[in-house]
Amino acid sequence: MTNLGGGDKVRKYWKLFMLTVVSVLFMVACSNNNSASSNKEGKSREKVTLTAWAWNVNVGALNEAMKEYQKRHPNVELKVEDIGRLDVYDKLSTGLAAGGKGLPDIVLVEDDRIHGYVEAFPKGFLNLSEKGFDKHANLFPQFKKDLTTVKGNFYAMPFDAGPVGMFYRKDLFDKAGVKPEAIQTWDDFLEAGKKIKEATGTYAMPLDKFKDDPIFRMMLNQQGIYYFDKNGNIDLTNPKAVRAMEMLKKFDDAKLIKNVDGWNGVVSATVDGSVATIPFGAWYYGTIIDQAKDTKGKWGVFLLPAFEKGGNRAANLGGSSWMIPASSKHADEAYKFLEFFTTTKDIQLMTMEKYGLFPSLSSAYDSELFKSGVEFFGGQKIWELFANEMKDIPTAYYTNDYSIALDEAIKAQADVFNGKDATKALKEAAKRIKDRTKREINTY
Structure with a gap:
């Protein structure tokens, strides 16, 4: 009887142990699932604030585009500094010379300066072709592509033209x-x-x-x-x-x-x-x-x-385009936003109607705006x-x-x-x- 009682006791403790193990494993699994969900959701909810340098009407155009972009990407915000055209270049040159220190995620650069900047600072800007921008190449006229590419790679996204x-x-x-x-x-x-x-x-x-x-x-x-x-x-x-x-x-x-x-x-x-x-x-x-x-x-x-x-x-x-300094801590987010901005027909039409910026995006030209009298x-x-x-x-x-x-x-x-x-x-x-x-x- 003593042996049988001991066996029953062992079996009782064994069942209790297994029940405890299963419970712990279940809790760990749930915890992992909740953690993954939390991470996933946390990432989607995490706010990313992009910084940009631009001037004049380009500031308004950028902010308007972000409002539209946020309808699908509410986690992305934009802070644009209107610091004047020549001031942008002074600060940009200084930052590039310092290895990217103090530079924004996005910067507006006139087309006549793009090649000069890339030649002087070959590692200073994001290679947009490596990010996939080549797939949009046929959306722009040849002269604009020539101005925004260096050695066959895009370093700027075409914007307005003159x-x-x-x-x-x-x-x-x-x-x-x-x-x-x-x-x-x-x-x-x-x-x-x-x-x-x-x-x-x-x-x-x-x-x-x-x-x-x-x-x-x-x-x-x-x-x-x-x-x-x-x-x-x-x-x-x-x-x-x-x-x-x-x-x-x-x-x-x-x-x-x-x-x-x-x-x-x-x-x-x-x-x-x-x-x-x-x-x-x-x-x-x-x-x-x-x-x-x-x-x-x-x-x-x-x-x-x-x-x-x-x-x-x-x-x-005249004319200008958008560049992303290689030092950007939010390069992926900056790329996705600028890609939306420069290749979306309705956005480019908006920048023209509201701010007088003539689009480089060829698909915009078949819209009613271009067929109407002024x-x-x-x-x-x-x-x-x-x-x-x-x-x-x-x-x-x-x-x-x-x-x-x-x-x-x-x-x-x-x-x-x-x-x-x-x-x-x-x-x-x-x-x-x-x-x-x-x-x-x-x-x-």
């Missing part, structure tokens, strides 16, 4: 009996400018003759050349560059260029009607409707004149005109020495306006660029 047009005063053209459709070449425009000046007293176009060269740059771009060629050689001695500079001199000799003081001078000439046209990127539309409200219905747009009949009339001036421009379909131009815009090659070339090209322009031969002035400018950059000069 297809060029001649914003013109219809009332002044009408008074002079000039029809914009008759202006096919720069020579045509030169003759038209003389007629307008005689009939109205207004200049053909504004230009800060000794401090900036936007018209010269447009003329280079439409001809498929720029300060540098595809290989990075200095190309200011190109006969096409000489032709462009000589054409500008013809307008100046005919007293058709109004010398203005920088951006404010261009805007003032727009408002007071002292110029008949303003050759600029599509983005200048916003300035006209904002600063010259009283001129509603008096404006139109035609394409940049060609250098010969049937020649290319497409060019670009009331301020007398019902003209100006957005359709600009959109049709995008596919024909040649690529401008900037390099990391763009600022030096710009400086010397402006000096060459000043020399020409002061009477120096265009060929000589551009050769001298090319030599100065070579001395400052050690790049080779193309010979012709």
Whole structure:
């Protein structure tokens, strides 16, 4: 009986032990499941705050896009610092030189600076092709892809562009009996400018003759050349560059260029009607409707004149794209948000409608917005005109020495306006660029 009792007791304790083990295992399993669920849910609920640097209307566009993005990604927030265009570059250069210290997750960079930054800081930015952005490549025009890729890899997501047009005063053209459709070449425009000046007293176009060269740059771009060629050689001695500079001199000799003081001078000439046209990127539309409200219905747009009949009339001036510093602690989240921002048609249409930022996203051009007339421009379909131009815009090659070339090209322009031969002035400018950059000069 004692042995049997001991056996019963052992069996009783054994059952109790097994019951305890099973209970513990069950609790551990539940605990693990709850923990995984908690981690999973915790991750989805975890707030991620992206930081961005931008300026002007781009700040509003970024914030508007984030509001839409948060409908499906409520865990992502955005803090945008509007610190001014030049301040962005100062802070960006300083941060990159310090190995990424203090940089944001997202930064807006103008297209003419992208290659320079990547060449100077090859490990400073996220390689977007490695993140999968190549699958979107066919959504953008070739020139924009060339500006945002380095050695075949995307380092920036294409954003706004600046297809060029001649914003013109219809009332002044009408008074002079000039029809914009008759202006096919720069020579045509030169003759038209003389007629307008005689009939109205207004200049053909504004230009800060000794401090900036936007018209010269447009003329280079439409001809498929720029300060540098595809290989990075200095190309200011190109006969096409000489032709462009000589054409500008013809307008100046005919007293058709109004010398203005920088951006404010261009805007003032727009408002007071002292110029008949303003050759600029599509983005200048916003300035006209904002600063010259009283001129509603008096404006139109035609394409940049060609250098010969049937020649290319497409060019670009301005435009920017989004980059992600490699130091970002939220690179994946920044990439996903910017991918949404730059490749979603409705978002790009929103940035154009609300902020006047002309999209690089080609799929946006088949929307009703681009097929509709613009009331301020007398019902003209100006957005359709600009959109049709995008596919024909040649690529401008900037390099990391763009600022030096710009400086010397402006000096060459000043020399020409002061009477120096265009060929000589551009050769001298090319030599100065070579001395400052050690790049080779193309010979012709």
